[in-house]
Amino acid sequence: MTMVHTLTPTADLKTDVDDVARLLTADGERIHDSDLDGWVADLDAAQLRALYRDMVLLRRIDSEGMALQRQGQLGLWAPSNGQEATQIGTARVLRTDDFAFPSYRETGVVYARGAKPEGFLRAWRGEAHSSYDPHELGTAVQQIIIGAQALHAVGYAMGIQRDGADQVVATWFGDGATSQGDVNEAMVFAASYQAPVVFVCTNNQYAISEPVGVQAKAPIAGRAPGFGIPSMRVDGNDILAVTAAMRWATEHARTGKGPAFIEAVTYRMGPHTTSDDPTRYRDKDELERWRERDPLTRVEAYLRSIGEFDDAFAAQVQQDADELGAAVRPTCLAMTSAPALSILDNVYAEPHTGLDEEKTWFAAYLDGFAEEAQR
């Protein structure tokens, strides 16, 4: 049942990033992997171009988000630059009626689930704690508490089992989250009930400043089989490999075989968030080495090599990205804050006399200013 690519413990995970399953080399050459090939045999060039377009659009959203934060228009931004293949490759495999439990960094997942610009900006601007309706997008409120969403995903999957549905749940968390009790408990529960859930560990090498070696002394994908969950360790910058792994994992979960685990080995090219300075904890050479593995240029090179990437397509994608980028900024700037009194809304679903009393007081207080302004 185990598809783990390697279980060999290594002393230094940073030298181990090439010990992954992949279908495209860094130069975009198609290579073969017997575990993965079959899962993307039907994937044609048009579909691959669509995935490439998604990645370009996500990178554009990300650069707009970074810029808006630097200009003081967003309170914070957690960049996804470098992780486009992992996010798009996993999220695009889900059906619309599946459910996603992402962390704060999965802008690409939220985009792939159908969010419009406001749907990935409002929370970062500080206008609300979430940017979209979870039930509309089939995507939970993005999670900041590290790893907590892995348990929510398993619970949702347990609900699917009780409903007799063939949906699956996917949840994303980072390498740092694998140290949390909740992620480990999630794997215990998922295995125990054989819940239809896919765990996607985005190993981007760092938990803020702490390298993955602080969280793990062996490849993270090696842990899942210990819980009775098959796993795969794939190149997270290879959209083909990520798609193949996710198709394997969702099929596994959807057909009643229980949970599956993917470790996508990738790299966060930017800071953890706009609040930190990665030059304090990462060297330039490392960054350059990863730049050579860029997920976008890799698939572009592959498409070019098979004659499926021409200037017209490139221009079209560029235009789509420009249009999206042009929409992000005014959407952000046009946001208006909810009225002051609304901060007391939605704490409870039903009336709560304690809070209702505070609301009455605050309303009267606010009304006092209104009367004063009229005088």
Place this chain on the structure above:
Amino acid sequence: MTELTMAKALNEGLRRAMRDDDKVLVMGEDIGKLGGVFRITDGLQAEFGAQRIVDTPLAESGIMGTAVGLAYRGYRPVVEIQFDGFVYPAFDQIVSNVAKLHYRSQGAVKMPITIRIPWAGGVGAAEHHSESPEAYFVHTSGLRVVAVSNPQDAYVVLRQAIACDDPVVFFEPKRLYHGKGEVDLDVDLADAAPMGLARIARAGSDVTLLTYGAQVSTAMDAATVAEDEGIDIEVIDLRSLSPVDYKTVTASVRKTGRVVVTHEAAREAGLGAELIASVTERCFYHLETPPVRVTGWDIPYPPAKLEKNHVPDLDRILDGVDRVLDRPNSLTGVEL
């Protein structure tokens, strides 16, 4: 009306809630074949199956976190925490997710989770099995907190908690599990007192004694003894700790002018502090003397053989009553 123990009343409450709504399911450790360590879920797995009476792995955060996911999916999980002192591993999920998701999602996601906690001391239990963590939850916005004191309320309030669209922390006093009382199993929930309403357990005119949970019975005993001394105590069983029914509480304080709060949780920043602050804000000019707290000491829960020194007993409550009545205090004579 049927005479039932509180344990049996809770069992019956769960059974009826599950019969009424197939989205209700119960999760916890040892709740299936064993029927729970206190037998509150006795026989339920046989009736509803393992998909609805769910034996879980031994991981409290796991139980609470998966309940969040089930609620996302439209289920109404009832979570059994085996003992009060074991709720702390689940605390992060409760305060960060259960309590906040309705707010974080601007009302789009409901968390109708009932968190049942066998609670507090007086049963000679081992360490970590007699804690009173209610103040942590009362302090957490987004949660409702209730504490029951008799079989009828246990039955009714549990069903109200399960039907409520908000998360409810439901405290079950262990030392009352086997106490019997009349229960109307066919009570119409629509006619019953709402979950947030306090109950005047005993009407009186001299002192308002505020309490909840197992302390209600101790308070009632104290009131009986005080009556012999010509003191007429009004005992209020708060039932709901968040929100507190201040309408009932302030009406009583305006009548009596004197307030004693008793709970077995520690004093420092406990519920007594909150109750007295709120009562003082609302009723300052009606108070004849400073309000008094009669609580557990500010210590970790003591060993079983010594717990009687910690949980306020009848005499310590009467000592508090003496102080608000400005009577010479036969026991301590000191103002804390």
